[in-house]
Amino acid sequence: MALTMVAHTIPSALQEVSAPITTNGEPLLNRPYAMAMITSRTSALSPPCRSLVRKVEKQEVPNVEYKCSISPLRPELSVAGKTIVVIGGGSGIGRETALAFATAGAAHVALLGRTEATLKETAALIPSAGKASSSVHVSDLTQAASLKTAAAAVGEWHVLVLASAYCSNRAPVASSEVDDWWKGFETNIKGTLLAAQAFLPTAHPSQAAILGVTTDVSLMPTTYLPGLSSYVASKLAQAKVYEFLAAENPNIFVATIYPGMVETDNFRRTGGKAEKLPMDTVQLPAHFIVWMASPEATFLRGRCAWANWDVDELKAKKDKILEGLFMTAGFKGLPEGAHL
Numbered sequence: 001m002a003l004t005m006v007a008h009t010i011p012s013a014l015q016e017v018s019a020p021i022t023t024n025g026e027p028l029l030n031r032p033y034a035m036a037m038i039t040s041r042t043s044a045l046s047p048p049c050r051s052l053v054r055k056v057e058k059q060e061v062p063n064v065e066y067k068c069s070i071s072p073l074r075p076e077l078s079v080a081g082k083t084i085v086v087i088g089g090g091s092g093i094g095r096e097t098a099l100a101f102a103t104a105g106a107a108h109v110a111l112l113g114r115t116e117a118t119l120k121e122t123a124a125l126i127p128s129a130g131k132a133s134s135s136v137h138v139s140d141l142t143q144a145a146s147l148k149t150a151a152a153a154v155g156e157w158h159v160l161v162l163a164s165a166y167c168s169n170r171a172p173v174a175s176s177e178v179d180d181w182w183k184g185f186e187t188n189i190k191g192t193l194l195a196a197q198a199f200l201p202t203a204h205p206s207q208a209a210i211l212g213v214t215t216d217v218s219l220m221p222t223t224y225l226p227g228l229s230s231y232v233a234s235k236l237a238q239a240k241v242y243e244f245l246a247a248e249n250p251n252i253f254v255a256t257i258y259p260g261m262v263e264t265d266n267f268r269r270t271g272g273k274a275e276k277l278p279m280d281t282v283q284l285p286a287h288f289i290v291w292m293a294s295p296e297a298t299f300l301r302g303r304c305a306w307a308n309w310d311v312d313e314l315k316a317k318k319d320k321i322l323e324g325l326f327m328t329a330g331f332k333g334l335p336e337g338a339h340l
């Protein structure tokens, strides 16, 4: 029986609603990174992906104050004094997430991945984003020992972000090269398990959050995604692992994020063509992840949310979301209100 994300029970809001940047009154920081934080939002994730709330469309307006509900400059999203661990911190969404947490006031950002050079590049960018110290831990998610070494070096942490993935070479199931196909599961599933086992023992006892970056393609009809069986199946299964982590660790906030479409190495491996798709800026998921780690998002424990969802509207729907299995992995096609 195939798993899929439960979106069918969610009221559909297929049409794009254009919303101006919301105001919270923070001044734009006079830093290079802050200037780059003007978030452009164009991805509609139009059908077949449906939305629980309207999607935020922010205009790219140079030299305008950045004022947004998911801005890491908002005091409500502050991670002052906290230690942030980003696996996959050497590139793409992970790198930008590390910078966003630095902007949100993190005390320390620990960067994990296999490539020392790219991790060091991210570390070199941290001072442009905030005052956080940083550390580089060359680690392979598929190797328990290297993750345990990194966890021991980092010590107590507050936010753990898994922004890593492997997308196997695109091929039909029948002709996929087995080792490459399985590498998707080794990285995305075994890697999630090993990271959890390595880092759970050193989680802050009452303020820890684990945020996993999964993928919206796991919602799409498989006919839209030729050759992506390993990536889609492993990332969908990954969403369920995070739900278990949430259920089994009541002292830790665990949730997952669909980042939208961002041009990265991983995106290119999926066969995505940025020139043909409504792309997002990398800041959108990075800033959304900072919001997900904040007290404002605690009602999303064990749930998955899209980075382009309007968080103010999401907060307003809190009671509805908590009523059922909204935004969790499950079966499609069951009648409304059906229970086992």
Ligand SMILES: NC(=O)c1ccc[n+]([C@@H]2O[C@H](COP(=O)([O-])OP(=O)(O)OC[C@H]3O[C@@H](n4cnc5c(N)ncnc54)[C@H](OP(=O)(O)O)[C@@H]3O)[C@@H](O)[C@H]2O)c1
Binding pocket: 087, 088, 089, 090, 091, 092, 093, 094, 112, 113, 114, 115, 116, 118, 139, 140, 141, 142, 162, 163, 164, 165, 166, 187, 191, 213, 214, 215, 216, 217, 235, 258, 259, 260, 261, 262, 263, 264, 265, 266, 267
């Ligand atoms: N970009 C998109 O449009 C999009 C859409 C949906 C979901 N996502 C998700 O977003 C997350 C971030 O991906 P991205 O788009 O930012 O792509 P990316 O830039 O290619 O980042 C992937 C990261 O994973 C790390 N990684 C891969 N295998 C690893 C391993 N065995 N051990 C440790 N680290 C490993 C890579 O670093 P090393 O190679 O140095 O180890 C790299 O930094 C992924 O979970 C992906 O599934 C992205």
